[in-house]
Amino acid sequence: MASHGICDRVAIVGMGCTNFVENWGKSLDDLMIDASNEAFSSAGVTANDIDAYWFGTAQSGMSGITLARALQLQNKPVTRVENYCATGSEALRQAAYALASGAYDLCMVVGAEKVKDTGFQGLNAFPIPNDGTARTLTAAAMFSMIVPAYGNKYGVDEETMREVLSHIAVKNHYNGARNSRAQFRKEITRDTVEKAPKMAGTLGVFDCAGVADGSAAAIVCRAEDARKYTDKPIYVKALSFVAGNGSGLTDPTYDYTTFPEIAACAVDAYAQAGVKNARQEVAMAEVHDCFTPTELVLMEDLQFSERGTAWRDVLDGVFDLNGELPVNPDGGLKSFGHPTGASGLRMMFEAFLQLRGEVPEERAISSLTEKRKLALTHNLGGYPGEMVSFVSLLGAELG
Amino acid sequence: MRGIISFGAYLPYRRLDRSQISAFLGQGGGKGTRTVASFDEDTTTMGVEASRYALRKARNLSLDTVVFATASPAYADKTNATALQAALLLPENVVAFDAGASVRSASAALTIGAKNSGNSLVVLSDIRTGLAGSADEAMGGDAAAAIIFGEGDDVIAEYLGGASVAKEFLDRWRLPGEVRSKVWDDKFSELTYGDLGRRAFKNALADCGLSPDNVDVVVVAAPTARIGSSLAGKLGAKKVADDLSATVGATGAAQPGVLLANALETAEPNQVIALVVLADGADVHLFRTTKALASFTPAHSVEAQLSSGAAVTYGRFLSWRNMINIEPPRRPEPARPSGTASARNVEWKFGFVGSRDEQTGDVFLPPVRVSRDGQRTDQMDEVPMADVAGTIATFTVDRMAYSPSPPIIFAVVDFDGGGRLPIELTDTDLEEVAIGKRVEMTFRRLFTADGIHNYFWKGKLIRG
Numbered sequence: 001m002a003s004h005g006i007c008d009r010v011a012i013v014g015m016g017c018t019n020f021v022e023n024w025g026k027s028l029d030d031l032m033i034d035a036s037n038e039a040f041s042s043a044g045v046t047a048n049d050i051d052a053y054w055f056g057t058a059q060s061g062m063s064g065i066t067l068a069r070a071l072q073l074q075n076k077p078v079t080r081v082e083n084y085c086a087t088g089s090e091a092l093r094q095a096a097y098a099l100a101s102g103a104y105d106l107c108m109v110v111g112a113e114k115v116k117d118t119g120f121q122g123l124n125a126f127p128i129p130n131d132g133t134a135r136t137l138t139a140a141a142m143f144s145m146i147v148p149a150y151g152n153k154y155g156v157d158e159e160t161m162r163e164v165l166s167h168i169a170v171k172n173h174y175n176g177a178r179n180s181r182a183q184f185r186k187e188i189t190r191d192t193v194e195k196a197p198k199m200a201g202t203l204g205v206f207d208c209a210g211v212a213d214g215s216a217a218a219i220v221c222r223a224e225d226a227r228k229y230t231d232k233p234i235y236v237k238a239l240s241f242v243a244g245n246g247s248g249l250t251d252p253t254y255d256y257t258t259f260p261e262i263a264a265c266a267v268d269a270y271a272q273a274g275v276k277n278a279r280q281e282v283a284m285a286e287v288h289d290c291f292t293p294t295e296l297v298l299m300e301d302l303q304f305s306e307r308g309t310a311w312r313d314v315l316d317g318v319f320d321l322n323g324e325l326p327v328n329p330d331g332g333l334k335s336f337g338h339p340t341g342a343s344g345l346r347m348m349f350e351a352f353l354q355l356r357g358e359v360p361e362e363r364a365i366s367s368l369t370e371k372r373k374l375a376l377t378h379n380l381g382g383y384p385g386e387m388v389s390f391v392s393l394l395g396a397e398l399g
Numbered sequence: 400m401r402g403i404i405s406f407g408a409y410l411p412y413r414r415l416d417r418s419q420i421s422a423f424l425g426q427g428g429g430k431g432t433r434t435v436a437s438f439d440e441d442t443t444t445m446g447v448e449a450s451r452y453a454l455r456k457a458r459n460l461s462l463d464t465v466v467f468a469t470a471s472p473a474y475a476d477k478t479n480a481t482a483l484q485a486a487l488l489l490p491e492n493v494v495a496f497d498a499g500a501s502v503r504s505a506s507a508a509l510t511i512g513a514k515n516s517g518n519s520l521v522v523l524s525d526i527r528t529g530l531a532g533s534a535d536e537a538m539g540g541d542a543a544a545a546i547i548f549g550e551g552d553d554v555i556a557e558y559l560g561g562a563s564v565a566k567e568f569l570d571r572w573r574l575p576g577e578v579r580s581k582v583w584d585d586k587f588s589e590l591t592y593g594d595l596g597r598r599a600f601k602n603a604l605a606d607c608g609l610s611p612d613n614v615d616v617v618v619v620a621a622p623t624a625r626i627g628s629s630l631a632g633k634l635g636a637k638k639v640a641d642d643l644s645a646t647v648g649a650t651g652a653a654q655p656g657v658l659l660a661n662a663l664e665t666a667e668p669n670q671v672i673a674l675v676v677l678a679d680g681a682d683v684h685l686f687r688t689t690k691a692l693a694s695f696t697p698a699h700s701v702e703a704q705l706s707s708g709a710a711v712t713y714g715r716f717l718s719w720r721n722m723i724n725i726e727p728p729r730r731p732e733p734a735r736p737s738g739t740a741s742a743r744n745v746e747w748k749f750g751f752v753g754s755r756d757e758q759t760g761d762v763f764l765p766p767v768r769v770s771r772d773g774q775r776t777d778q779m780d781e782v783p784m785a786d787v788a789g790t791i792a793t794f795t796v797d798r799m800a801y802s803p804s805p806p807i808i809f810a811v812v813d814f815d816g817g818g819r820l821p822i823e824l825t826d827t828d829l830e831e832v833a834i835g836k837r838v839e840m841t842f843r844r845l846f847t848a849d850g851i852h853n854y855f856w857k858g859k860l861i862r863g
Binding site for chain 2: 118119120121122124127129130131132133135136137138140141142144145148149152198199200201245247249250251252254255256385
């Protein structure tokens with residue numbers, strides 16, 4: 001099976017991102033317009049300069065018309081993309097391939113989600129007519145099953161597991177508190193996390209990602225054209241995607257301590273970018289911390305930690321903002337909020353800012369070195385046993 | 400010789416201590432307990448469970464008829480017996496039908512089963528309640544029973560004959576759709592039933608050439624314990640069977656079956672059992688146990704089920720019977736199941752039939768067409784999994800998901816011999832759940848949307 005990748009052939013030359021917040025006063029159109037205009041000015045282009053658009057939304061709108069109408073696009077191709085919570089990442093992946101193929105010269109990707117108009121808590125999927133036998137658990141409950149499974153397998157007692165998960169929540173809020181666009185901008189203590197009302201299994205409110213409205217956008221072109229738009233292009237090193245076949249739900253050998261789709265996706269991404277040792281070559285990662293145990297397991301599936309040791313690395317501060325490999329320096333889903341279709345692009349926005357040195361000093365990572373200069377974004381959708389996974393690697397330099 | 404070849408009584412797991420009612424309301428209640436169908440049970444699901452118990456003791460039996468009788472049908476207009484047929488994986492040519500929605504239909508269903516030809520499954524099921532603080536609420540009970548009639552050496556109780564008298568009078572009544580029945584006058588009912596019962600008993604004995612002292616055990620199923628006991632002692636039988644009023648309650652249409660099952664479980668071979676049913680008249684069914692009874696062990700005896708229940712609070716009980724509304728989680732209520740998708744998947748949804756890869760033996764729940772490696776299509780066998788037990792691989796509790804009775808306890812279950820399904824657990828308290836515990840499957844109603852009952856299976860802990 002070939003997965004050649006398009007390392008260094010496509011660049012991100014402009015980005016925009018709204019605040020992620022329970023934005024009662026703004027519509028989906030408002031959010032898309034705001035993120036798009038910021039991206040246009042970031043790259044110094046207008047809507048008419050864009051050859052083709054990819055628009056990611058999980059369920060806030062249907063078809064490319066949702067974006068074309070909001071931005072009043074003039075006879076432009078707009079593709080609507082949906083791939084669960086990895087929708088925004090998938091939209092950029094498609095645009096990048098269109099550029100690499102030579103079909104277009106300048107493309108725009110917009111991800112957006114208006115989730116807070118339902119009146120319900122959490123994320124709620126459109127019901128597709130079915131026979132009524134599918135499980136109806138919340139995502140929190142599905143991911144909560146990782147906690148006892150991981151603890152059992154690696155001999156981590158309940159109290160230590162709790163400390164590890166709390167560390168992840170506290171870290172991501174610490175980072176989000178330093179990010180003006182984040183939904184939750186308050187630092188929290190371990191005590192706050194652990195005394196919060198329980199939602200599912202041992203997970204409390206502060207183990208769960210924020211749910212927010214928001215939009216993010218990117219303008220992409222072929223690498224050779226990048227300098228026309230910016231002095232600081234960010235190059236795509238790898239784009240990898242795996243859609244799981246749901247085997248974890250039916251296969252008794254799946255043990256809820258790993259996400260095999262993500263492990264496979266990471267292997268592919270590292271191969272595309274020529275990464276030999278992720279722990280030593282990745283300077284920062286934005287990962288899909290929908291729940292605190294998710295981030296824990298991701299550290300192993302993304303090869304940042306050896307199997308069964310991520311909990312120790314978390315406690316040692318390896319992934320803290322000033323750590324060896326900062327994870328979610330923008331606050332992550334946990335603190336930045338999770339508008340489904342926008343989140344994948346929001347992760348790239350943070351990588352874009354960090355690699356260009358455009359974040360406020362109090363949030364700047366200090367891990368960038370000559371040997372460690374890549375940013376990774378990881379976006380998933382679905383549940384343990386049945387998920388889609390996306391991994392990108394980005395860098396400020398060619399080669 | 401025609402008669403009973405197998406039976407099974409099903410008592411729901413939850414028990415309401417009647418003293419909770421008066422403690423809460425300042426009226427009603429009483430001594431002892433009553434059985435309580437869970438929020439995910441109805442007369443159809445309990446009927447399925449009772450039938451599974453009965454069929455487990457009659458393997459390889461080919462059924463010709465299924466009669467389902469209840470005074471609380473899950474559906475009107477639509478047949479409920481077809482859900483039983485689907486859940487029990489019975490062939491389409493079985494004659495499956497509902498008897499009318501009254502207690503008397505249960506006795507008539509027994510008569511049909513006893514006098515019919517071929518193998519007949521008679522399923523009796525009921526959920527009994529009334530307004531908060533009422534006698535019906537406290538003294539009623541929920542249960543189901545399945546009696547299989549047939550012929551041959553497997554008969555454990557020969558059907559000797561019986562008699563029936565019908566009587567139009569106002570004992571109790573309920574308009575369709577109402578939650579409570581009303582009663583006229585207890586004393587009027589007691590006297591009327593006493594007279595009807597004695598006449599029917601006399602006619603039945605005459606029909607079979609027996610005298611009262613030939614009857615070893617008389618079982619009386621009556622609207623109330625008082626009506627039953629005032630008649631039972633006067634019939635002249637050697638022994639009056641326990642009416643289970645102190646532990647189960649009066650279970651309406653299920654009662655003749657539950658009490659008969661309990662009597663058969665405690666009877667000796669070659670005893671005459673008289674079942675008297677008082678409901679808008681009086682029916683008497685006479686049986687003589689055979690030698691085959693000695694080697695018959697019920698799948699789950701009434702006695703064993705009586706000793707294994709767990710308490711439900713009165714507040715929960717009221718919400719389960721829709722007498723009070725509990726604030727649901729702020730999540731969308733589930734959409735109605737698709738009629739066409741349910742029809743396509745009826746063996747999975749109702750029968751819990753998965754698929755097994757012919758080559759690798761991998762079991763898939765729900766069934767699939769393509770092998771795990773994606774290399775082969777349609778090389779699968781059907782594999783019925785409803786009677787296969789499993790082990791909890793991991794579990795959680797979901798306090799946010801919609802449920803008619805939150806929270807949801809949920810486990811990933813690995814089945815013996817292969818197959819995994821993440822599935823909801825029922826009749827289970829959170830503190831009981833642990834990785835490695837054993838689970839069996841039970842047929843339940845997950846929720847009702849747009850008037851469609853969403854039937855499927857759940858897991859429950861295997862205890863004791």
